[in-house]
Amino acid sequence: MDRHGDSRERSVMTGAHGPKPFTGSTVAVVGGGWSGIAAAWYLAGGGAEVTLFDEQDRLGGRCAGTELGSRTVTLGGKNIGRNYTYFRDFARTLGSVAFEPFGINSSRVEDGRLRTIDSSARLRSATVLARSTSPRDGIRLLRLASLVRRHEAEGHLGGPALTALALRHSDPPLHEYFGPRACAALLRPLTVRTTGAEPDEVHLGTLGCQLGLLMDSFDQPTAGFDPLFRAFAQRVTVRLGTRVTRLARAGDRVVGVLAAPTSTKTPTLHPADTVVVALPAPSAARLVEEAAGELAAELRQIRYFPAAVIVAEYERPVFPERVRSLVFGPEEPLSNAGAYGLAERNIVRYTFSGRAARRRLAADVPDADLLDLAEDLLGAHFPVRRQDRRDFVAGRWVWAYCAYSRFHERRLRRLAGLGAAVPGLEITGDYVRGASIEQCFRAARARVSALAARWSG
Numbered sequence: 098m099d100r101h102g103d104s105r106e107r108s109v110m111t112g113a114h115g116p117k118p119f120t121g122s123t124v125a126v127v128g129g130g131w132s133g134i135a136a137a138w139y140l141a142g143g144g145a146e147v148t149l150f151d152e153q154d155r156l157g158g159r160c161a162g163t164e165l166g167s168r169t170v171t172l173g174g175k176n177i178g179r180n181y182t183y184f185r186d187f188a189r190t191l192g193s194v195a196f197e198p199f200g201i202n203s204s205r206v207e208d209g210r211l212r213t214i215d216s217s218a219r220l221r222s223a224t225v226l227a228r229s230t231s232p233r234d235g236i237r238l239l240r241l242a243s244l245v246r247r248h249e250a251e252g253h254l255g256g257p258a259l260t261a262l263a264l265r266h267s268d269p270p271l272h273e274y275f276g277p278r279a280c281a282a283l284l285r286p287l288t289v290r291t292t293g294a295e296p297d298e299v300h301l302g303t304l305g306c307q308l309g310l311l312m313d314s315f316d317q318p319t320a321g322f323d324p325l326f327r328a329f330a331q332r333v334t335v336r337l338g339t340r341v342t343r344l345a346r347a348g349d350r351v352v353g354v355l356a357a358p359t360s361t362k363t364p365t366l367h368p369a370d371t372v373v374v375a376l377p378a379p380s381a382a383r384l385v386e387e388a389a390g391e392l393a394a395e396l397r398q399i400r401y402f403p404a405a406v407i408v409a410e411y412e413r414p415v416f417p418e419r420v421r422s423l424v425f426g427p428e429e430p431l432s433n434a435g436a437y438g439l440a441e442r443n444i445v446r447y448t449f450s451g452r453a454a455r456r457r458l459a460a461d462v463p464d465a466d467l468l469d470l471a472e473d474l475l476g477a478h479f480p481v482r483r484q485d486r487r488d489f490v491a492g493r494w495v496w497a498y499c500a501y502s503r504f505h506e507r508r509l510r511r512l513a514g515l516g517a518a519v520p521g522l523e524i525t526g527d528y529v530r531g532a533s534i535e536q537c538f539r540a541a542r543a544r545v546s547a548l549a550a551r552w553s554g
């Protein structure tokens with residue numbers, strides 16, 4: 098497989114004229130986030146009659162849109178890497194989606210000065226990074242980064258070299274493998290942003306997929322994801338506001354789902370030849386528990402961390418052009434604050450993740466108080482004034498970020514074995530390849546390809 102994936106295999110699953118291995122079969126997909134959408138998309142492309150269920154009233158899961166005044170904003174994931182080839186294929190097939198560059202621009206305060214890393218100024222950024230670590234850690238990080246750059250497989254979970262390295266060192270948490278300077282300056286901003294975890298909570302074997310994200314360049318869809326969701330819902334049957342309460346079984350086989358509109362709570366049976374559970378691992382564990390206890394137990398070992406995001410609009414720009422985002426340290430509940438878009442420097446997206454944020458979220462601190470606190474923190478560096486605030490929206494997720502598990506690659510192999518032992522059931526999610534929109538597509542594509550191979554064989 099090359100850096101950009103195997104495009105031939107992609108077209109097999111989506112092309113109008115490609116083989117249709119699933120013709121005549123019915124599939125129920127549980128979950129209308131990107132994992133479920135991708136699974137439904139590839140299965141429908143292979144000829145299956147797919148029904149997708151989501152308990153919310155909008156598609157998108159953690160990337161669903163929310164109204165801020167007259168516009169729709171995305172509280173969860175919104176940035177699309179240049180290496181997101183599967184996602185971009187999907188978007189292209191559904192229509193012309195306009196993207197605007199977003200890049201990586203992240204600053205932190207060090208000794209009272211702002212240090213900025215910007216994807217358009219790589220040399221200066223590399224110097225900032227080099228100064229932030231010990232020589233040993235600098236070399237280790239450079240080696241890993243070069244591995245991820247050269248081998249596409251190392252940029253997602255289960256990359257062979259990263260897995261071997263992790264095994265040699267008993268898959269330590271990052272703070273045991275790297276020194277405190279590298280953890281504070283480079284790794285914490287990365288882990289908190291991509292996994293919601295502190296460096297002592299995330300393991301070496303999963304660092305490749307985080308570095309893969311760091312080394313990509315990002316765009317965001319100009320009009321958000323809603324046009325894509327609408328186009329998708331015209332091609333696949335989507336049941337929103339419908340919660341799947343149980344898997345239906347006949348003997349050891351899964352034969353459909355029991356699903357109830359959230360308004361009535363009375364479930365009805367929806368028979369299906371295959372059920373795809375496309376949920377965060379803890380939700381998936383609950384749903385598959387009755388049908389596959391061991392599978393559920395493995396899924397429960399995968400860690401997710403909570404987060405809150407607030408998007409607030411102000412009368413005037415908060416960030417200057419050169420500095421678009423500020424990362425905060427471990428003592429603050431605000432992990433970062435950034436401009437919503439290049440042209441929207443008056444809209445600020447505040448993310449609360451990491452250990453200090455978790456304490457506030459567990460104490461149920463109201464959104465308005467979190468925002469006041471965030472404005473005080475950001476206000477020490479940029480002109481953000483409460484009286485300039487026009488409006489804000491907030492979102493919280495208990496299972497916001499997947500932080501994987503120790504020896505995650507072994508767990509993935511066990512999950513694959515246990516899943517294969519339950520006929521009629523498939524699982525996918527952001528714990529399989531990595532917690533990004535692209536990896537949701539790649540994980541779903543791999544599952545669907547494996548299913549196609551089984552059906553054809």
Ligand SMILES: Cc1cc2nc3c(=O)[nH]c(=O)nc-3n(C[C@H](O)[C@H](O)[C@H](O)COP(=O)(O)OP(=O)(O)OC[C@H]3O[C@@H](n4cnc5c(N)ncnc54)[C@H](O)[C@@H]3O)c2cc1C
Pocket residue numbers: 127128129130131132133150151152153156157158159160172173174175176177339340341342375376377380384404406448494497498526527531532533534535537
């Ligand atoms: C704050 C934040 C920022 C992020 N930023 C980015 C980014 O910029 N770029 C990027 O690539 N990734 C980003 N990510 C990661 C990315 O958003 C996730 O990895 C991805 O969206 C996960 O999608 P999913 O489909 O696996 O799960 P989800 O999006 O959680 O979807 C699961 C769906 O299942 C539904 N559901 C649950 N239980 C049931 C049930 N019993 N019956 C029916 N429906 C059910 C839920 O309503 C939900 O819609 C971010 C994540 C967060 C939290």
